[in-house]
Amino acid sequence: MGDFRRSVVYQIYVRSFFDTDGDGVGDLRGVTAKLDYLHELGVDYLWLTPFFRSPQRDGGYDVADYRAIDPLYGSMDDFDELVAEAGRRGIGIMLDMVFNHTSTDHEWFRRALAGEEKYRDYYFFREGKPDGGAPTNWQSKFGGSAWEYVPQLGMYYLHLFDRTQADLNWENPEVRRELCDVVRFWMGRGVKGFRFDVVNLISKGAFEDDPDPDGDGRMFYTDGPRVHEFLRELNRESFGRDPEIVTVGEMSSTSMENCFLYAGEDSGELSMVFSFHHLKVDFVGNEKWVIVPTDFARLKSLLFGWQKGMAEHGAWNAVFWCNHDQPRVVSRFGDEGEYWRESAKMLAAVIHGLRGTPYIYQGEEIGMTNAGFTRLDQYRDVESLNHFKILRDRGLNEESVYNILKVHSRDNGRTPVQWDGGKNGGFTAGEPWIEVNPNSRIINAKTQLRDSGSVFSFYRELVRLRKRYDVFAYGDFEPLTPEHPHVIAYRRCWNGETLYCINNFFRAETVWRCPEGERLDGCRVLLSNYPSVQPACEWTLRPYESAILLKC
Numbered sequence: 001m002g003d004f005r006r007s008v009v010y011q012i013y014v015r016s017f018f019d020t021d022g023d024g025v026g027d028l029r030g031v032t033a034k035l036d037y038l039h040e041l042g043v044d045y046l047w048l049t050p051f052f053r054s055p056q057r058d059g060g061y062d063v064a065d066y067r068a069i070d071p072l073y074g075s076m077d078d079f080d081e082l083v084a085e086a087g088r089r090g091i092g093i094m095l096d097m098v099f100n101h102t103s104t105d106h107e108w109f110r111r112a113l114a115g116e117e118k119y120r121d122y123y124f125f126r127e128g129k130p131d132g133g134a135p136t137n138w139q140s141k142f143g144g145s146a147w148e149y150v151p152q153l154g155m156y157y158l159h160l161f162d163r164t165q166a167d168l169n170w171e172n173p174e175v176r177r178e179l180c181d182v183v184r185f186w187m188g189r190g191v192k193g194f195r196f197d198v199v200n201l202i203s204k205g206a207f208e209d210d211p212d213p214d215g216d217g218r219m220f221y222t223d224g225p226r227v228h229e230f231l232r233e234l235n236r237e238s239f240g241r242d243p244e245i246v247t248v249g250e251m252s253s254t255s256m257e258n259c260f261l262y263a264g265e266d267s268g269e270l271s272m273v274f275s276f277h278h279l280k281v282d283f284v285g286n287e288k289w290v291i292v293p294t295d296f297a298r299l300k301s302l303l304f305g306w307q308k309g310m311a312e313h314g315a316w317n318a319v320f321w322c323n324h325d326q327p328r329v330v331s332r333f334g335d336e337g338e339y340w341r342e343s344a345k346m347l348a349a350v351i352h353g354l355r356g357t358p359y360i361y362q363g364e365e366i367g368m369t370n371a372g373f374t375r376l377d378q379y380r381d382v383e384s385l386n387h388f389k390i391l392r393d394r395g396l397n398e399e400s401v402y403n404i405l406k407v408h409s410r411d412n413g414r415t416p417v418q419w420d421g422g423k424n425g426g427f428t429a430g431e432p433w434i435e436v437n438p439n440s441r442i443i444n445a446k447t448q449l450r451d452s453g454s455v456f457s458f459y460r461e462l463v464r465l466r467k468r469y470d471v472f473a474y475g476d477f478e479p480l481t482p483e484h485p486h487v488i489a490y491r492r493c494w495n496g497e498t499l500y501c502i503n504n505f506f507r508a509e510t511v512w513r514c515p516e517g518e519r520l521d522g523c524r525v526l527l528s529n530y531p532s533v534q535p536a537c538e539w540t541l542r543p544y545e546s547a548i549l550l551k552c
């Protein structure tokens with residue numbers, strides 16, 4: 001813990017992490033049970049996805065009570081024990097605050113429906129258009145209209161996500177005060193950080209139709225008119241009172257200019273941001289339900305552009321490939337076959353060498369792969385299930401829809417952590433809520449812990465290097481050979497240390513020539529994914545070869 005620039009965060013999707021009571025769902029005690037493992041990996045913070053009371057329509061991102069723990073995940077005692085045990089190992093707990101919306105089961109929403117004026121103003125209830133249709137043409141991010149009609153009130157309410165996730169009205173100072181109280185409540189229980197879910201959507205602008213026929217309304221509420229003011233207030237009134245608290249905002253379709261403020265050193269908003277542009281390089285625009293090859297040139301220019309831009313403005317990135325909404329990176333940009341190990345390590349090196357705080361998503365450190373589901377009844381995610389229907393209605397045949405889900409479904413990242421090669425990958429003694437990947441016999445934490453060449457050992461080394469060499473945390477960022485069609489290479493400098501991170505992103509060998517003025521001789525290999533590495537100014541990189549070099 002301490003300086004977040006020197007820290008590494010590990011994300012836990014509690015539901016799929018480790019189940020201690022045999023009900024097939026991961027729980028808080030499961031996190032406590034695995035703290036030694038996490039300590040061994042060396043991470044500083046654990047970001048836990050929401051475990052608050054919830055009907056679980058969207059994996060807990062539909063919160064019914066921000067201060068209560070869903071019995072599915074345990075009790076407040078379990079939580080307090082986790083905070084204490086983690087603290088003993090120097091690990092801080094970060095909570096996931098879903099403040100853009102609540103579940104329609106939340107007491108506020110129920111009272112709104114029951115006709116209490118005060119609570120109606122906690123949400124966006126609006127009359128329909130003169131013809132009775134929805135107030136605007138905005139689309140929910142999970143498919144369908146973003147407005148749901150409530151017959152007993154004769155009005156619609158806004159939901160940018162599922163219809164059971166009603167958007168909160170941040171224009172109302174009472175709402176903002178309530179949410180500050182929630183943050184303070186958890187600070188009082190020893191929490192060391194917060195992740196704020198889709199927090200750049202909290203300030204809605206005008207409720208007008210999106211003029212773009214392909215638009216979904218996002219132009220009216222993304223990085224909305226009062227978002228910076230709201231964040232500064234939240235900071236001032238809650239977490240900003242403790243300088244040790246680390247915060248990260250999830251920014252949906254944001255712009256870099258806004259992130260200079262969200263995560264600027266002196267802007268009084270958040271410590272850092274997640275942006276997602278580099279993870280849309282296998283989409284068509286914002287449409288993810290398609291299969292197209294990865295645009296490597298774009299991936300690289302986005303990564304490099306954000307690195308340079310954020311550094312120039314003194315703003316801080318969270319750097320990552322994976323989370324509970326993304327497919328597994330080794331399946332997505334690496335190789336599930338012959339070069340599984342090399343590619344998983346290369347992808348890790350690319351991220352951990354960047355300027356920013358690296359996030360490791362559970363199972364990434366052992367190279368877990370996509371789910372490989374082939375039937376609809378294997379899927380659980382509301383977004384995937386909705387889109388199955390939407391894509392079928394658009395006329396796609398079943399096979400094509402299955403192929404798309406297989407690549408893009410959020411369930412790819414949600415199958416249980418593979419702890420050992422036994423039944424259910426050692427995740428549960430019961431029936432898992434979602435199927436365990438059968439490759440747990442081969443890919444699992446137990447075998448990797450005792451193998452110094454494993455993906456796990458590589459991640460552990462990356463975390464150690466960050467603690468050991470300040471250049472990882474504080475170095476500047478300079479892209480090298482930005483036009484190279486296969487290689488991601490960059491240089492970082494700080495206080496007499498120079499670090500090079502050089503990666504062949506592909507399966508084929510490739511020649512990389514180091515740019516004029518750079519000298520790799522005299523560099524020490526800090527880490528690589530092949531046993532013997534020969535840095536050279538004209539370097540033939542093997543499949544997915546990766547090396548981190550240091551010159552002091």
Ligand code: GLC
Nearest residue numbers: 058061098161197198324325
């Ligand atoms: C964020 C979460 C995602 C959730 C959505 C709505 O994107 O990461 O899992 O579905 O917000 O809360």
